[in-house]
Amino acid sequence: MRVLAAMSGGVDSAVAAARAVEQGHDVIGVHLALSRMPGTLRTGSRGCCTIEDSMDAQRAANKLGIPFYVWDFSERFKLDVVDDFVAEYQAGRTPNPCMRCNERIKFSALLERGLSLGFEAICTGHYASIIEDARGDLELHRSLEMAKDQSYVLGVLNANQLAHSMFPLGATASKDLIRQEATARGLSVANKPDSYDICFIPEGDTREWLKDFVPTDPGKIVDSDGNQLGVHDGHAGFTIGQRKGLRIGTPAVDRKPRYVLEIRPKTKEIVVGPEEELQVSDLFGARYTWCGKAPENPEDAFDCDVQIRAHGDTVPATAAIVDGQMHVQLNEPLYGVPAGQTAVIYLGTRVLGQMTIDKTRSKVSTGA
Structure with missing residues (x-):
């Protein structure tokens, strides 16, 4: 089977590609360039999709002896993930960009291009399993490695996408075993830290990043009855359930903490109240x-x-x-x-x- 291995530059995708090769598939590695101005180097475990990551992916592909390409998906990523992220915050919602990336980039745009080029499946390093039931229907299940289970972020896959997906790591019992396997295979990414945080906000400060995209109009902080308790310098960066950073000078009557209950972009109000109202x-x-x-x-x-x-x-x-x-x-x-x-x-x-x-x-x- 012709398989397109999505290689992020991390250890999981490298081992997943290696297993696909070992299973006898005709594998080609591809790294997705998701930014027009990628960072040169990662900062510890923060971010991904940097130039360093693409070089790590290429080294892994070379070690496996498979062809390797970098595909520019930066414009699609901006439209479908970054712009969506900004629009959601403008509307007072709290989006999950990783879900949108899996839905619209990795298993939509990438799969669409792969199928058009004659590939039959996309292989990734996600920790999840695809199981065929007694009727021949495919089901997505949790990984055996529950601490690393990524079935949640794959919940956006539809039946057609599931039919063209491969997750070779799903039955692996632990991440330590993946790193040991990478070492045994001579992959230089064996001990590379996992990435976390939003890839296009590698500094991890979402509120500061949003200031360039969402108006920082000041507004009122009010309780559920509409009584003003304080002011804020922009609703972007607030999220439901937030406790810290409210800067309310007057304590609650019951002396208990207050939390963000509602965000009202139209009136520029942040509604706060007791935890039980969450x-x-x-x-x-x-x-x-x-x-x-x-x-x-x-x-x-x-x-x-x-x-x-x-x-x-x-x-x-x-x-x-x-x-x-x-x-x-x-x-x-x-x-x-x-x-x-x-x-x-x-x-x-x-x-x-x-x-x-x-x-x-x-x-x-x-x-x-």
């Missing part, structure tokens, strides 16, 4: 997809588990499609769930689907 009982989203085969009757409520952060815990819930949107009713409350985040639906270890959260309902207040 309890969320219901999630709603019109932008949903199924990962693999969809439920036969999605309008009928079904039991599931839901996860709203990449490395967060799941909570039991029921879900159904109601009036064209997914409605997830939580059996246990979640705290501080911002609109714009992704709720991934699980059936045991299987990823059933996902939605972008448009709004929530609070157990205490009227909801966001």
Whole structure:
């Protein structure tokens, strides 16, 4: 099978490509240039997609004896990921750019180009597994390495994308074993640190970065009754559930901390209140997809588990499609769930689907 190995320059994608080669596939490595002005060097574990990363990817490909190319996806990345990120913050939501990158770049734009060139699958170093059920349908499942499980960020894959994806690391029991394998294969990235933070904000200061894109108009910090408690210098950078950085001079009557409950871009208000008002009982989203085969009757409520952060815990819930949107009713409350985040639906270890959260309902207040 002709396989396009997406090589980020890290150890996981390098070992995934090596395993694809070992399995006898015709593999070509490709590194995605996602920035027109990439940084020359990484700063420790911060960021990715730098010139150093592309060089590490090429060295790994050379070691494996496979052809290697760098593809410029910078314009598509700006439009589909960076601009979307900015627009979401302008609207008072908190987006997850890694979900958008997987959805629109790695498993849409890259796969589209790969298929047009005659490749049959995209191979990545994600920690997740694809399993064929008794009827021959493909399902996405959690990795055996739960500490590194990345099935959450792959929840955006649809059935066609799943059919053209390969995740050779899914059955590996630990990241240490991957590093040991990389060392045994003579790959120079064996001990390279994992990347984290948003790749196009390598300094890690989202609020400072957003100042160049989102108006920093000052506004009021108010409580749920509309009483002014302070002022802010721009709603960008605030997120639901935030406690630090509010700079409210007057303490609450009960002396307890206050948290961001709501962001109102139109009125430039940040609403704050007690922690109990962050309890969320219901999630709603019109932008949903199924990962693999969809439920036969999605309008009928079904039991599931839901996860709203990449490395967060799941909570039991029921879900159904109601009036064209997914409605997830939580059996246990979640705290501080911002609109714009992704709720991934699980059936045991299987990823059933996902939605972008448009709004929530609070157990205490009227909801966001």
